[in-house]
Amino acid sequence: MLANVYFSYSLDYFAGPAETQPPLHMWSLAVEEQFYLFYPLLLVAFRPLGRRTTFVLLALLALASFALSVWGMTKSPTLTFFLLPTRMWELLAGGLLAFTPLPQRWPSVVREMLAWTGMVAILGSGWFYHPSMVFPGTAALVPVLGAVLVILACGSQRPTSLSQTLSHRSFVFVGLTSYSLYLWHWPILAFMHYLVGAELTWFQTLLAVAGSFAAGVLSWRFVETPFRRNFTQTHVSKTAGTALAASLVMGCLALVVVQTQGLPQRLPPQIREMIPLVMGFEKYIAETEQLKQNQPYLVETAAPRNDRCDLILLGDSHGMMVAPLLEQLSQQYQLNTEFVVKAGVAPLQGVWKAVDSGREGLAWGNAALDYVVSRKPKNVILAGRWSAYIDGPPEATLARYQHILVDEANPTVQGKSALPVFEAAMIRTVAALENAGCQVWIMKQPPEQKLNPHVEIPRACFIGYPIPSGVSWAEHQQRQATANNIIDRLAAASSQIQVLDPAGHCFDAANRSIIGSPEGSFYRDGNHISRLGAQNLIRPAMLPIFEQMQSIRLAEKQDLRPAAQFAR
Structure with missing residues (x-):
């Protein structure tokens, strides 16, 4: 429920890269749940004002949220990315659609054009957007408006070629399993990054996607679906007791990890000795x-x-x-x-x-x-x-x-x-x-x-890989x-x-940056030199x-x- 608030403050100056934090994807679920809590209350509060006034007020709220998002990206991009007030307009766009009549009488060519324009906007955002872009802000308009167009054009009883395509059972099946897929995909990617490094090859990425899909389908079949079917037939106290017991077990396990500072005993002594070299x-x-x-x-x-x-x-x-x-x-x-x-x-x-x-x-x-x-x-x-x-x-x-x-x-x-x-x-x-x-x-x-030597060097030593190199001389210059x-x-x-x-002391004979040795990492992250690095490079x-x-x-x-x- 508050994962977005937690990550908005924990992803600080010295935090590790986002792709290595397994539960990071929970932030968006938290935003969604927070929206679902207050949005019905707004509808109830606005109901006496009438449908048109409610639409206008929600539209004004969406515009205010969008303006706050654009402004916030210049002031506090991390908070703007994670918190509900600056992401609410994206969800309100769907809420406003509920007040919009479906285009039943629009010419088919118009609905086709709108549908495929929306799909191109969605796919184009996924393909062309890159991690260094300012987002959300104005950049979020393209995928949000794309989704609005697809829903608007394909939601009527008169089908479009896109709605017929998306109605194929393979796409429907992906939609049915999407929640479980979402829960699994990021932890698998994060642990894959931990295992092989920050940059995944195409094969490794496909392997992670396949693993996520398999895990998602299994959890949908054997966890999500039975829970949905049997929820109304299960006694509330039994469900609550099971949830409470599971929460207590997870909490105790988390407490053990926190109190032992990450269970360092699981690592060989050589790896454990590398950690203090970046502190103090x-x-x-x-x-x-x-x-x-x-x-x-x-x-x-x-x-x-x-x-x-x-x-x-x-x-x-x-x-x-x-x-x-x-x-x-x-x-x-x-x-x-x-x-x-x-x-x-x-x-x-x-x-x-x-x-x-x-x-x-x-x-x-x-x-x-x-x-x-x-x-x-x-x-x-x-x-x-x-x-x-x-x-x-x-x-x-x-x-x-x-x-x-x-x-x-x-x-x-x-x-x-x-x-x-x-x-x-x-x-x-x-x-x-x-x-x-x-x-x-x-x-x-x-x-x-480009990589995090403090992660890559211990990983290489632990797995038995050669010590990796860093950026080239030309890239540095x-x-x-x-x-x-x-x-x-x-x-x-x-x-x-x-x-x-x-x-002059930071590159090897092949003009590649030296980022560490079997003693440990010369960096504490991608740009800060460690104590060991200062001794060797500075x-x-x-x-x-x-x-x-x-x-x-x-x-x-x-x-x-x-x-x-x-x-x-």
């Missing part, structure tokens, strides 16, 4: 209030906090991922380092994400830069998921557009509006750091992956081209700005910088710092 970044997070009170996380090795620190890491979650490595190197090279990082916000001045209606990202970005400038560190490493701020993340998620940056001049996402927003914010931020006397190191992104071009131009314009690019790029910073510090102590000695 929380201590580096600097909230806005901490920054205002001058209390970010500090690696204090050589001087107290009130002295000028050697390095500040300013970043989003991508900065957070390299924080443990920087702490380790800071201790090794005896450098004072502070961490000004927070997941989900841009480490840039004057911008926020399009779905950040409260502009919390704007407040944090401004407070973070103010703090860094006030500390006047000798070095700043600026790390972020730059390409996502311009184009959104490449993975097909409900929150694909949540990363797009906006500002006061461009408060909504329109085409490529995020490009000038990002460039202006980067220029402002870097200029402020330069004016504070900082040496700025802008870290380019490591390769973003194409993805990062826009952001890297801006970074390179900034570095070329100032000696105080240098580029830190880990990509550390080689960081070492020369830390050696340089240590040398400068030693020279300062001896008052022997020649200006050109450490120029790059």
Whole structure:
């Protein structure tokens, strides 16, 4: 009943891909059940007003829901996708059809045209729509109106060629078993993804469809049909008792899984040891209030906090991922380092994400830069998921557009509006750091992956498959081209700005991205580096910088710092 509400909040920034969550498909059943609860109440409430007024009020409600859906896709796409208020108009379209006279007297050519136009709209949506599209919003109009046309044209007593086709017993049988098919198809696909990986071959997809159909038919024949036939003959208390007992058993099993944190004992020790390698970044997070009170996380090795620190890491979650490595190197090279990082916000001045209606990202970005400038560190490493701020993340998620940056001049996402927003914010931020006397190191992104290495590496080790490779060098360069071009131009314009690019350490001899080893995954998901990944992919790029910073510090102590000695 509330599955949609649960998933609207559980599919967060670090959630796994939707295709690997077996019960995800329950969200649509929840929306349907919620609609069935309130829709009859609306009809009862509107009944004294008459049929025409009821139709008008329902139509206005549908229009309001549609407008909310379109607006919500720019503000909170995940909530818009899952919740009833923004999906209600799709169901109300069918409700409004009940008030519409069937086209009994329409010419057959008109009904044929409407019927096949509707079917083309439905099939075209299934074929041409892709996961990265903004949906529902206006994109949902095509399949919804297609369904309306099919029902309208084929619902009369005068048949159309489409209604005769859909009346064939093979299609009717699919319709009879559709509920059971729906219940089975997604868990089977999800477990297939778990078994063989994120990308299924055509054969694997057909195998999953065949398995879903077989399971659906069996459950329809031996569970659904007997239940429907015998429901009126079964004592209510017996039915309720059976349902309660089944619910208690499922609840106890779920509690065991939750309390044991997923029954890790079922996995070999080697696989279990991989899991902690992607955790433990929380201590580096600097909230806005901490920054205002001058209390970010500090690696204090050589001087107290009130002295000028050697390095500040300013970043989003991508900065957070390299924080443990920087702490380790800071201790090794005896450098004072502070961490000004927070997941989900841009480490840039004057911008926020399009779905950040409260502009919390704007407040944090401004407070973070103010703090860094006030500390006047000798070095700043600026790390972020730059390409996502311009184009959104490449993975097909409900929150694909949540990363797009906006500002006061461009408060909504329109085409490529995020490009000038990002460039202006980067220029402002870097200029402020330069004016504070900082040496700025802008870290380019490591390769973003199409698969989830944190899932693929343990799976490969568990099953005995070879360690898979990630994206190619060409794919990485194409993805990062826009952001890297801006970074390179900034570095070329100032000696105080240098580029830190880990990509040279992220690819093998075949120019494929290295995503892990038998020790574990180098990523915690498709784009965030794990602790192990930072050691293997980022550390080689960081070492020369830390050696340089240590040398400068030693020279300062001896008052022997020649200006050109450490120029790059």
